[in-house]
Amino acid sequence: DQQVKQNSPSLSVQEGRISILNCDYTNSMFDYFLWYKKYPAEGPTFLISISSIKDKNEDGRFTVFLNKSAKHLSLHIVPSQPGDSAVYFCAASDFRDDKIIFGKGTRLHILP
Amino acid sequence: GAVVSQHPSRVICKSGTSVKIECRSLDFQATTMFWYRQFPKQSLMLMATSNEGSKATYEQGVEKDKFLINHASLTLSTLTVTSAHPEDSSFYICSAITGTGGVYGYTFGSGTRLTVV
Numbered sequence: 001d002q003q004v005k006q007n008s009p010s011l012s013v014q015e016g017r018i019s020i021l022n023c024d025y026t027n028s029m030f031d032y033f034l035w036y037k038k039y040p041a042e043g044p045t046f047l048i049s050i051s052s053i054k055d056k057n058e059d060g061r062f063t064v065f066l067n068k069s070a071k072h073l074s075l076h077i078v079p080s081q082p083g084d085s086a087v088y089f090c091a092a093s094d095f096r097d098d099k100i101i102f103g104k105g106t107r108l109h110i111l112p
Numbered sequence: 113g114a115v116v117s118q119h120p121s122r123v124i125c126k127s128g129t130s131v132k133i134e135c136r137s138l139d140f141q142a143t144t145m146f147w148y149r150q151f152p153k154q155s156l157m158l159m160a161t162s163n164e165g166s167k168a169t170y171e172q173g174v175e176k177d178k179f180l181i182n183h184a185s186l187t188l189s190t191l192t193v194t195s196a197h198p199e200d201s202s203f204y205i206c207s208a209i210t211g212t213g214g215v216y217g218y219t220f221g222s223g224t225r226l227t228v229v
Contacts, residue, residue: 036220043118043205043220044156089156099146100207102156 003027004092006103014111019077021106023090026071030092034100035064035075038087047088048075077108085110114140116208118221125196125228133191133224135206141186142208147179150203150223162189196228 005024013019021035031052036044050057050064050073057064063076077084090103115138125131135145145162160181161169168181178200180192189208193200206221 043116043207043223046219099158099161101158102148 002103003030004090004101004103006088006090006106008106009104010107010109012109012111013080015082016079019075019080019084019108019110021075021077021088021090021108023073023075023103024071025073025092027092027094027101028071029094029096030101032093033064033066033073034091034093035062036089036091036102038089038105044089080108080110082110082112084108114138114208114219116142116206116219116221118206118224120224121222122225123227125226127197127228128195130192130194131196131226133193133204133206133226135189135191135208135221137187137208140208142189143186145183145189145206145208147181147189147191148205148207150205156205159191164189193226196226198228201226201228 003026034049035047037047038044048057048059048062048064050066052068055066061077064073066073085108087105087107089105091100093100117136117138119134123131143164147159148156149159150156158171159174159179160171162181162183164183164186170176178194180194183189203223203225205223208219
């Protein structure tokens with residue numbers, strides 16, 4: 001049973017345009033959500049997070065939106081840059097423990 | 113910032129041998145570390161939670177006798193893949209809770225690519 005789902009395995013976006021990565025979750029106990037970026041053969045690096053008490057968090061070119069009623073979050077990158085090409089993992093955690101549950105990831109290709 | 117160092121980054125071993133992977137917190141103490149495994153085109157799968165000074169907690173379906181975890185100090189956790197088989201070939205990643213604790217300070221090692229031949 002996959003609690004965190006990223007239904008798009010890959011996404012291609014023109015440089016300079018907006019990249020939108022989507023994530024759905026099933027566990028209503030999740031109270032904290034994170035996005036990680038991963039380059040090949042490296043560990044994931046933290047990108048941005050959002051608490052369940054918020055519906056938006058912005059950090060530079062990255063914005064995460066949370067829709068609790070829909071159990072959906074999205075990561076917006078604008079403008080997209082070549083260095084943004086990577087695999088992005090959506091992750092979630094619930095307050096009862098510190099484990100993080102990851103989605104399968106979405107590979108983002110930024111096209112020149 | 114908090115750094116988690118994982119070693120080795122790549123290892124090739126023969127089937128039947130054991131391989132040890134180290135995960136160190138360089139500038140902080142980590143009472144809890146996590147070990148993940150990434151299968152191709154799949155999620156980062158949590159294998160176990162490593163607690164300093166006590167036994168690791170394994171996720172369902174993970175063989176504790178095959179994947180030995182030792183968290184002997186506040187800065188070091190090790191994962192030993194015993195009697196490795198080709199199907200154990202994968203990318204293993206450790207992570208630790210840093211700073212204020214909880215998922216707010218959560219950083220990853222750089223991962224270990226294990227190939228069993």
